[in-house]
Amino acid sequence: MRRTIFAVSLAAGIAATASAQAPSSRYALSIYSAQANNGDGLFETATEASADNVGGYAVVRDRRQFNFNPGNNAIEVREVARWLDPSALSARFVEPGDATIVSQRFDDQTLSFDALVQRQIGHPVEIAGNGANPVAAAISGTLLSNNGGLTVQLADGRVTTVTDYSRVTFPDLPKGMSATPALHLDVNAKQGGPRGIELVYPTQGLAWRAEYSGWIGAGSDCKLTLSGWALIANRSGASYRGAQVKLIAGSPNRVAQQSGPRPVMMAKAGAAAPVAAESGTVGDYHEYTIDTPLDLVDNGLQRVALFPDTPLACQRQYLFEATHFRANPGMAPITERSYGASGTQPVRSTLAFRIDRAMPAGRVRMLQAANDGAPEFVGEDQIGHTPKNEPLALQLGDAFDLRGERRQTDFAIDKNQRSLNETFALRVSNAGDASRIVLVREHLYRWTQWNITQSSAKYEKKNSDTVEFKLDVPANGEATVTYTVQYQWTESFK
Numbered sequence: 001m002r003r004t005i006f007a008v009s010l011a012a013g014i015a016a017t018a019s020a021q022a023p024s025s026r027y028a029l030s031i032y033s034a035q036a037n038n039g040d041g042l043f044e045t046a047t048e049a050s051a052d053n054v055g056g057y058a059v060v061r062d063r064r065q066f067n068f069n070p071g072n073n074a075i076e077v078r079e080v081a082r083w084l085d086p087s088a089l090s091a092r093f094v095e096p097g098d099a100t101i102v103s104q105r106f107d108d109q110t111l112s113f114d115a116l117v118q119r120q121i122g123h124p125v126e127i128a129g130n131g132a133n134p135v136a137a138a139i140s141g142t143l144l145s146n147n148g149g150l151t152v153q154l155a156d157g158r159v160t161t162v163t164d165y166s167r168v169t170f171p172d173l174p175k176g177m178s179a180t181p182a183l184h185l186d187v188n189a190k191q192g193g194p195r196g197i198e199l200v201y202p203t204q205g206l207a208w209r210a211e212y213s214g215w216i217g218a219g220s221d222c223k224l225t226l227s228g229w230a231l232i233a234n235r236s237g238a239s240y241r242g243a244q245v246k247l248i249a250g251s252p253n254r255v256a257q258q259s260g261p262r263p264v265m266m267a268k269a270g271a272a273a274p275v276a277a278e279s280g281t282v283g284d285y286h287e288y289t290i291d292t293p294l295d296l297v298d299n300g301l302q303r304v305a306l307f308p309d310t311p312l313a314c315q316r317q318y319l320f321e322a323t324h325f326r327a328n329p330g331m332a333p334i335t336e337r338s339y340g341a342s343g344t345q346p347v348r349s350t351l352a353f354r355i356d357r358a359m360p361a362g363r364v365r366m367l368q369a370a371n372d373g374a375p376e377f378v379g380e381d382q383i384g385h386t387p388k389n390e391p392l393a394l395q396l397g398d399a400f401d402l403r404g405e406r407r408q409t410d411f412a413i414d415k416n417q418r419s420l421n422e423t424f425a426l427r428v429s430n431a432g433d434a435s436r437i438v439l440v441r442e443h444l445y446r447w448t449q450w451n452i453t454q455s456s457a458k459y460e461k462k463n464s465d466t467v468e469f470k471l472d473v474p475a476n477g478e479a480t481v482t483y484t485v486q487y488q489w490t491e492s493f494k
Contacts, residue, residue: 027243028061029296031208031232035361035384036250039207042233043301054083054235056207062199063094068189072102077183080106081203082237084181091185094196099189101197107182117146119174125152129166138169181237205236206296208247210306210362216351216378218369222314224353228306230288230360234296242293247304249360249385250285274304286358307357314353317393318438320345320404320428325445327465333447333489335420337411340445347402347428347438349379352393359386364394401432402473404440409482420446420487421453428471429478440469440481447487455483 034040039056066075086106093099121143127150128138139162141152149163183199211231217223230247234240274292290304323341351366365380379396386392410423428438444450444465452459452467459467471479 026063027240029058029240029243030246030248031058031206032248033250033361034207034209037207042207042235043231054204056204057202058206059202063196065194065196067194068099068187068192070189070192073187073189075185075187077185078180079238080181080183081205082181083204084201085203089201091197091199094198097195098191099187099195102186102188105184107184116170120170121145124171126169127152127162127165130164203236206234208232210360212362212364214364214366216366216368222316224312224314225309226312226355227309230304230306232296232302232304234298234300237298239298240296243296245290245294247288248285286360310355312353312355314351317350317352318399318402318436319348319350319441320438321441322404322406323443325443327445327448329448333487335413342406342408345404345406346398347404349396349399350393351396352391354389354391356388358388359383361385366396402428402430402436402438404428418489421484423482423484425480425482427478427480428473430473430475433475435475436473438471438473440471442467444485447489449489450485450487453484453486457481
């Protein structure tokens with residue numbers, strides 16, 4: 001069945017809704033980080049969203065001015081967020097007076113073809129065109145049903161069902177239906193005149209995340225210049241112009257959070273980005289106040305500076321981690337000889353640094369100048385909320401000239417003694433023209449009780465099942481470490 005166009009002719013005389021005159025400080029928004037509220041999809045292009053997958057979280061304060069008549073007033077407030085939580089909405093007069101908000105109702109019924117047809121059953125309808133002939137003569141009558149097609153009773157009493165059409169025209173728009181959501185307020189005022197109303201509500205569809213850009217300097221000493229930006233996504237169904245905005249970094253607990261992506265369109269970048277200065281904490285979370293009002297347009301992205309270029313000391317590190325298996329105390333010892341990773345593996349290139357400021361969750365991109373001075377992308381990583389002076393280690397990618405090999409050279413199990421001995425040789429080769437220090441990380445995953453009985457190099461125990469070796473791998477050469485681990489258990493496992 002083809003459904004391509006539907007048209008609505010609005011009947012004359014529909015009552016106009018109450019208009020709002022926004023004061024200069026109409027909007028104030030507190031927008032929470034995307035990481036804590038399933039909001040990462042708001043920054044990507046996706047399919048149409050529903051209330052079940054929109055993501056993001058913000059608290060909106062919206063102040064408006066209305067003119068009231070003495071007595072009862074029915075106020076319709078539009079330009080509100082499509083995904084607001086009506087159960088948590090608060091509406092109050094900015095200044096106390098002789099007016100009372102008697103009731104409030106949020107209407108977010110979508111103006112769709114199916115919803116419109118359902119509301120027009122029993123009313124006149126005009127159906128035109130079909131797949132073979134889009135300009136075929138129109139059929140007019142009373143709409144009886146939309147089950148399996150549009151069933152219409154014609155003027156002469158006959159009943160016909162149309163399943164192929166290109167345009168459906170209705171005489172008017174049913175009361176209460178709109179392409180945009182609306183808040184309905186019933187207000188009782190003893191005296192007429194203008195009054196300000198403040199709406200406060202939480203909504204999905206708004207989120208922010210940090211975006212960091214780093215330049216790695218030339219030379220043997222690792223030097224990094226890092227800057228931070230906040231990227232704000234608005235997919236709430238409403239625009240907020242001249243809004244005072246605060247960004248909240250942290251993970252407040254919420255009940256029955258929704259998750260998933262939401263459709264987005266990139267907004268055009270402005271000439272100069274506002275600045276979000278860290279303004280302290282709210283509860284257990286960090287707060288960033290933007291110094292100038294923002295125009296947050298629906299289906300748009302807005303970029304705000306978090307901090308300027310900051311020089312930092314750093315460390316280039318290389319990590320060979322052949323396996324990520326971990327010991328599981330809830331299971332029996334793993335005695336299968338072939339269990340675990342062997343063979344050639346890439347060596348990861350990492351960058352470690354500290355910074356004397358909190359780092360909200362986001363993406364970190366690293367650039368480095370090539371020999372001709374051109375900027376080259378060298379990798380990116382995602383970080384979580386990180387307190388100030390906390391060490392950060394970014395995974396940049398696989399080192400081109402480095403390769404690691406993990407090889408099991410011996411394996412023996414003594415079931416009577418409930419013990420197992422295993423020996424590994426870990427080799428790292430370097431095809432580059434400079435030597436490299438490579439961190440070799442091993443997880444002792446067969447059982448929780450273990451002891452390294454032999455090692456060709458010093459190691460550091462990092463936690464209950466992880467050790468690390470440091471290998472100095474010469475240019476155009478290789479380095480190897482061997483170790484033997486003994487596992488023991490006291491219970492009998494089948």
